[in-house]
Structures are given as C-alpha cells and as structure tokens.
Amino acid sequence: MLETLPDWLSGLFSEDVRSSLAYITNGKHLAWYASIRFTLIAAIGGATVAVLFGLVGAALKQSRIMPFKLIGDFYTTIVRGVPDVLFILFFPLAFEQAVEYFLARSVCEPEVLAAATQWPPCEAAQWFLTTTDYLIMACVSLGIVYGAFAANVIHGAMQAVPKGQLEAAAAYGFTPRQVFWRFKVRQMWVYALPGLSNVWMLLLKATSLLSLLQIADIVQWAARLGSANYYSRVGLVHPDWRWKYYLVLFVFFIVMTMLSERFFAALQARASRGMSLAGSD
Amino acid sequence: MEAILQSAFVQDIATLARPALFNLYFALASIPVGFPLAVLLALGKASRFKIISRLSRGYIYAFRGSPLFIQFFMFYSMMLALNQAYLKPWGIDGVVLHPLFLGPMVLVLNTSAYGAEIFYGALKTVPKGEVEAASAMGMGRWSVFRSVTWPNMLRLAWPAYTNEMVFLFHATTLVYFTLPVVNEQKDLMNKAGELFERDYNVFLHFSVAALYFLVLSILIFWLAGLVHKRLNQHLTGRAEKIRFKPGYIR
Known part of the structure; x- marks a missing residue:
C-alpha cells in the first residue's frame, strides 16, 4: 500500500512514521478495514427487516381480530423479555436444523434415519453455511429482535396520527385499507422517527455480535491482529x-453513533416540514 | 409424576438453575454500585461547572454509544496488558482478572452511563415550582436537594430505571462470551450452549434458558413495581402506572 505512494510524499515522513504507516496498511489490516462491510450490511439489512417486522407487528397489535392481537402482543413481549444474544444465536441454529431436518428426510436412507442417534442423521444432510448465509441469517435475526422494538415504536406512532386526518380520509370515501396505508402509515413516520432512531442505535451496537455467528467481522479481526505476534x-x-485494537473499535462505534444522530436529526427536520408538531410552533 | 420429573424439560430446568444464579449474581453485584454512580453522573452532567458537566457528558455518551460487547473485550484486554507490570506485582491479578470481579466492574461502568441518562432526564423534569418554594422557605441547597429534588427525581426516573435494570440483567449474558469461563462457573447461555452441543436440541435448551430470563425479568419487574408503589404512595391515583416496557429507552 505504502509503496504505491510517490517518493516525494513518503519522503515527508520520518522512518518511524513510515514503518507504522506500513504496518497499519499491510494486507491483514486492509482485510480488517474491509470487514467493516459485514457490520454495515448487517446493520442496514437488519434495519430493513426490522422495519418490516415492526410494521407487521404494529398491524397485528392493533388488529381487531383477537388471535392476531395476541400474536402481536406475544411477539413484542417475548422478545423484550429475553436477551437479544439468545435470539441472535437461536434463530440461525433453529433455521439450520429445520433445513437439515427436511434435507435428511429426502436424502438419508429411511433405515439410517430411523436408527440415527446424532444430528444430522446422515452426512449428506449436513448443511455447511457460508459467510453469506450467516450474514443473511444475522440480518433476519437482528430484524426479528429489533422488529419487536420497532413494532412498539410504530404502534405508538400510529396512535399519534391525528384522528381528524383519518376521519377526513374516510369521509372522502377511502376504504379502511386505503385509510390505513395512505394516511396512517404515511403520516406515522414523523412520530416514529425519534423512536426508530433509538432502535437503529441499538441495532448498530448489536452488530458487534456478528462474530458469534462465525462471521470474520471487525471484532474478530481486531482479536486476530491484536494478539501477540511472534515469528x-x-x-x-x-x-x-x-x-489498542478494541479501543479503536470503541471509538469507531462512538463515531458511528454520532453520525447516525446527525443523520436522524436531518431526517427528522426534513420529515416534519410543514407539520405542526409539539414544540415546533 | 415420575415421567414428568424424568422429562427432558424438567431435567433442563434443574440443570439450568445453578447457571441462572450466575446471571443473577452479575446483575445484583452491579446494581448497588451502578445506581449511586448513575446518580452522581447525572448530577455531574447537570452541574454548573463546565469541566464536570463536560466530563460526565462525555463519559455517558461514550458508554451509551458503544457496544457492551466491545467494552468487555476492551477492559479485559486492558487488564491483561496491565497484568505483568502492575496487577501481578501487587498480587491482585487473581481477583481483578476473575470474571466474577471484572464482569460486574464493566457492567457497572456501562449501567451507570445508561442510568445517568435516565436520572438526568428526570432531573430536568423535577417541578420547578417545588424547588423554588423550598428555596423561598429558606432551605439551603443541600436540604432542597435532599427533600425536594432527590425524591422527585427518583420517583420520575423509576419506571425507566426499572427497564434499565431488566436490560442490565439481560446484558449479563455477554460476560461469559467475552471473559474466560472458570471451572464450572457457567451462566445460562453458556450452559445452554453446552447442552446444545451434546444433543443439538436447540429448541429445548434455548427455550428453557429463555424461560429463565423471562421469569427472572418479570421478578425484577415485580420487585421494582413494589418500590415504585412506595415512591408514589403520596400521589394516590395520579401516579403513572409502571409498564413492562424495556422498549426503546436503552
């Protein structure tokens, strides 16, 4: 990396600086910097899934059909009552086993399947997951966990949409479904943004757990690079x-939080244009 | 009856009882230290002295803005780096590097930041009129704090602080993901993971661990609810009801 710099530029640095520059730009360090992509993908993918689950959860919570309401309440309560780590480990394992279960039923010999004492019943039913598979599963499990938080936020925000707006829409002849999608969901974002920004912060911090799912993320690379190096x-x-490496990560996440705060503040300012919210007038 | 006792579910409940104590220990060891620290930090953030206010603000921001997972790794590796030069010569390495000490220590640093933000928010909403009335009565700064600001702050912050305690209890799962496991000292997730590796029954073991967390969370919640009732006993009917909502506060 450093060799690519022109001589006059690298000549500006002293020998010490040059060697430390060379050290922090060696191949392993570049791999470390590149592994930030896993964190970002998991955060953005997880947030997308979380908003989807949040919308579904909020819709279930305010459903007038009892079983749906119960499912919605159960989902949001159970996820909040149990540590996120448990879910983040549980969902990928459960999904993997479910896939292996169906795989085993189709590929294993029936007599092997019946006599099996271990998992998976036969070698052929073993599903080897790649980093991409784990990353997708991480997105989904983060989405399920923080979707429950988002469901609460969105549920609250939907209640905050002025009744008059919905009544006016209904009076204009919109069907209940149209009122829900075109007015309630459209207008609730402004009320949901502060809460959703909090959920995003939680989710961003939870992406540090990716290494628990065998993903070589920034945390795992920090451990590898930092351990005593002897040849x-x-x-x-x-x-x-x-x-030192963990300190860098500590600062990295603080900076990410700061940037997110700025981003959400700008988004909030943009989303609430022309709306008279409490405190704005 | 015999069949029920022999069932894998009941067996799991029995096996995971001891590990649950470790999670409880981590939470119970951190809350008594984290609580006063949180109050001090909140007062520091609201302080008129710029330096104290800035420092508390920075501390709270840093510990709320970074993952606990990283904080555990960072403090453990820092302690390891200090080990040869300081901890060993002083003969305290056995204590300081032990997860039963280091775990609560990091949890205290973390929860005091989250708690401080909650108490700071409450401090800002303490009714101004009451404080002014107390000063007008000729009370000194300390007695105003003791008899007006403090009880109001505690009362206002309690529902959110309850959620923080539940969250702290959940965060204890991270201790043994980051610190070394000593002998058979395993917590719920650890033991559930070990049981899982024996028979790959993820649904059973993780569900029982989840059940423990759920029941203990509700227990913490119920106990905090009793305190909440006591804090609000003078406000019959007016008090906001405490709700199980470790939601988007943290």
Whole structure:
C-alpha cells in the first residue's frame, strides 16, 4: 500500500512514521478495514427487516381480530423479555436444523434415519453455511429482535396520527385499507422517527455480535491482529496489543453513533416540514 | 409424576438453575454500585461547572454509544496488558482478572452511563415550582436537594430505571462470551450452549434458558413495581402506572 505512494510524499515522513504507516496498511489490516462491510450490511439489512417486522407487528397489535392481537402482543413481549444474544444465536441454529431436518428426510436412507442417534442423521444432510448465509441469517435475526422494538415504536406512532386526518380520509370515501396505508402509515413516520432512531442505535451496537455467528467481522479481526505476534525468524513483532485494537473499535462505534444522530436529526427536520408538531410552533 | 420429573424439560430446568444464579449474581453485584454512580453522573452532567458537566457528558455518551460487547473485550484486554507490570506485582491479578470481579466492574461502568441518562432526564423534569418554594422557605441547597429534588427525581426516573435494570440483567449474558469461563462457573447461555452441543436440541435448551430470563425479568419487574408503589404512595391515583416496557429507552 505504502509503496504505491510517490517518493516525494513518503519522503515527508520520518522512518518511524513510515514503518507504522506500513504496518497499519499491510494486507491483514486492509482485510480488517474491509470487514467493516459485514457490520454495515448487517446493520442496514437488519434495519430493513426490522422495519418490516415492526410494521407487521404494529398491524397485528392493533388488529381487531383477537388471535392476531395476541400474536402481536406475544411477539413484542417475548422478545423484550429475553436477551437479544439468545435470539441472535437461536434463530440461525433453529433455521439450520429445520433445513437439515427436511434435507435428511429426502436424502438419508429411511433405515439410517430411523436408527440415527446424532444430528444430522446422515452426512449428506449436513448443511455447511457460508459467510453469506450467516450474514443473511444475522440480518433476519437482528430484524426479528429489533422488529419487536420497532413494532412498539410504530404502534405508538400510529396512535399519534391525528384522528381528524383519518376521519377526513374516510369521509372522502377511502376504504379502511386505503385509510390505513395512505394516511396512517404515511403520516406515522414523523412520530416514529425519534423512536426508530433509538432502535437503529441499538441495532448498530448489536452488530458487534456478528462474530458469534462465525462471521470474520471487525471484532474478530481486531482479536486476530491484536494478539501477540511472534515469528521464530524475526522474534516478537509486538506483544498483546488487543486493547489498542478494541479501543479503536470503541471509538469507531462512538463515531458511528454520532453520525447516525446527525443523520436522524436531518431526517427528522426534513420529515416534519410543514407539520405542526409539539414544540415546533 | 415420575415421567414428568424424568422429562427432558424438567431435567433442563434443574440443570439450568445453578447457571441462572450466575446471571443473577452479575446483575445484583452491579446494581448497588451502578445506581449511586448513575446518580452522581447525572448530577455531574447537570452541574454548573463546565469541566464536570463536560466530563460526565462525555463519559455517558461514550458508554451509551458503544457496544457492551466491545467494552468487555476492551477492559479485559486492558487488564491483561496491565497484568505483568502492575496487577501481578501487587498480587491482585487473581481477583481483578476473575470474571466474577471484572464482569460486574464493566457492567457497572456501562449501567451507570445508561442510568445517568435516565436520572438526568428526570432531573430536568423535577417541578420547578417545588424547588423554588423550598428555596423561598429558606432551605439551603443541600436540604432542597435532599427533600425536594432527590425524591422527585427518583420517583420520575423509576419506571425507566426499572427497564434499565431488566436490560442490565439481560446484558449479563455477554460476560461469559467475552471473559474466560472458570471451572464450572457457567451462566445460562453458556450452559445452554453446552447442552446444545451434546444433543443439538436447540429448541429445548434455548427455550428453557429463555424461560429463565423471562421469569427472572418479570421478578425484577415485580420487585421494582413494589418500590415504585412506595415512591408514589403520596400521589394516590395520579401516579403513572409502571409498564413492562424495556422498549426503546436503552
């Protein structure tokens, strides 16, 4: 990396600076920087799924049909009553086993299947997951967990949409379904944004758990790069530097939080144009 | 009866009882220290002295803005880096590096930041009239705080702080994902994971672990509800009812 710089530029730095620049731009470090993509994909993918689950959850919660309402309330309560780590580990494992169960029924010999004492019943039914598979599952499980939080936010926001707006729409002859989608859902975003921004912050922080799903994310790379580095040919390259790498991650997440705050503040200002919300007038 | 006792579900409940104590220990060891620290930080953030206010604000922002998972790794590796030079010579490495000490320590640092934000919010909503009335009565700053600001702040913050305590209890799962497991000292997730690796029955073991978390969360909630009732006993009928909503506060 450093070799690509023109001589006059690299000549500006002292030998010490040059060697540390070379160190933090070596291949492994570049792989570390590149692994930020997993964090960002999981955060954005998870947020998308979370909003979808939030919409469905909120719709279920205010459904007039009892079983639907119960499902919605059960979903939001159970997820909030149990640590997110448990769900983030549980969903991928459960999904993997479900797939392997159906795979086993079709590929394993019936007698092997009946006598099986271990999982999966036969070698052929083993599903080896790639990083992409795990990443998709991470998005979905983050989405399910934080969808419950989003469902609460969206449910509250839908209640905050002025009744008059909905009544006016109904009076104009819109069907209940149209009133829901074209007025309630359209208008609730402004009321939901502050809550959703909080959910986003939680989700962003939860993306640090990706390494628990065998994804070589920034946390795992930090551990690898930071551990004491010893080569028999050169001796000790550096002692245990993990704290430095974790400190960088600590700062990284704080900066991400700051940027998110700025982004949501701008979004809020844009979304509430022309609306008279409490405190704005 | 015999069949029920022998069932895998009941067996799991029995096996996971001891690990549940570790989660409870981490929460119970952190709350008594985290609570006063949170109050101090909240007062610091509201302080008139710029330096104290800035420092508290920065601390709260940093610990709320970064994942607890990273905080655990960071403090553990920092302690390891200090081990040879300081901890070992002083003979305290066995204690400081032990997860039963380091776990609550990091949890305290984390929860005091979240708690401080809650108490700061409450401090800002303490009725101004009551504070002014107390000063007008000739009460000093300390007695105004003790008899007006403090009880009001605690009362207003309690529902949100209850949620924070439940969240802290959930966060105890991260301790053994980041710190070394000593002997058989395993918490719920740890033990559930171990049971899972034996028979790959993810639905049973994780559900029982989830059940423990749910029941203990409700227990914490119920106990905090009793305190809430006591804090609001002078406000018959007016008090906001406490709700199980560890929602989007954290």
